[in-house]
Amino acid sequence: MQDQITEEQKRLARYAKAMGHPVRMYILELLVSQSCCYSGDLSEILPIAKSTLSQHLKELKDAGLIQGTIERPKIKYCLNQDNWEQARELFRNFLRL
Amino acid sequence: MQDQITEEQKRLARYAKAMGHPVRMYILELLVSQSCCYSGDLSEILPIAKSTLSQHLKELKDAGLIQGTIERPKIKYCLNQDNWEQARELFRNFLRL
DNA sequence: TTATTTGTTCGTACATTTGCGAAATACGAA
DNA sequence: TTCGTATTTCGCAAATGTACGAACAAATAA
DSSP states (O other): OOOOOOHHHHHHHHHHHHHOSHHHHHHHHHHHHHSEEEHHHHHHHSSSOHHHHHHHHHHHHHTTSEEEEEETTEEEEEEOHHHHHHHHHHHHHHHTO | OOOOOOHHHHHHHHHHHHHOSHHHHHHHHHHHHHSEEEHHHHHHHSSSOHHHHHHHHHHHHHTTSEEEEEETTEEEEEEOHHHHHHHHHHHHHHHTO
16 A cells, blocks of 8 residues: 555645744744844734744744745845745635635 | 734644644545545554544544544545634635635 | 844744544445 | 444553743853
């Protein structure tokens, strides 16, 4: 009995998992609506410790959904456009949208 | 500093979390494509123990994405249409589809 | 040099998730 | 009643996730 689960399904699950926390959902929606943000701004808005925020950002980075670029002294976060497009496409298919 | 995270974002995160595992993604895609299935069929296809499968089905049920109806001696699983539509709508908005 | 700003990493604690096999449940059939 | 089928629940172990504050790192400002 070999693996019936496709690579696409695994990829979709990976993206979904990264979206599966309210804080990360908030960050993603912000980035969809305004294309970029700074970690510092987020930590002022969100009721969590900086270290926790940092972990959530790392989770989104590891899933490939966002990327950070250094803009001393801050770090600017944006969607990873390529992967974001892939995620949209995968969800669009899955959800029949 | 109060909660900036909306109920919609929490709901979306909840759905995403339920989708965040390859086995559950597989089950959902199956239900999207064929509307219903039996737990027994799944356990023949998927390389996991029945008890594990049962847990994944419970997770999807708790998230509201699927529902099971008894058809002795089996249980038939289908998408929960209302919530599925809501999830589609939330994702459609989020992903700008 | 020392202080400040911005963000990550470390250590810790606790909760949740994932997985299994064994036992339990529910019910129709023999 | 006893047996067989279909599925869930239990008990357990291991891995992951969430969260915090303290310590650290890197670069600029004073």
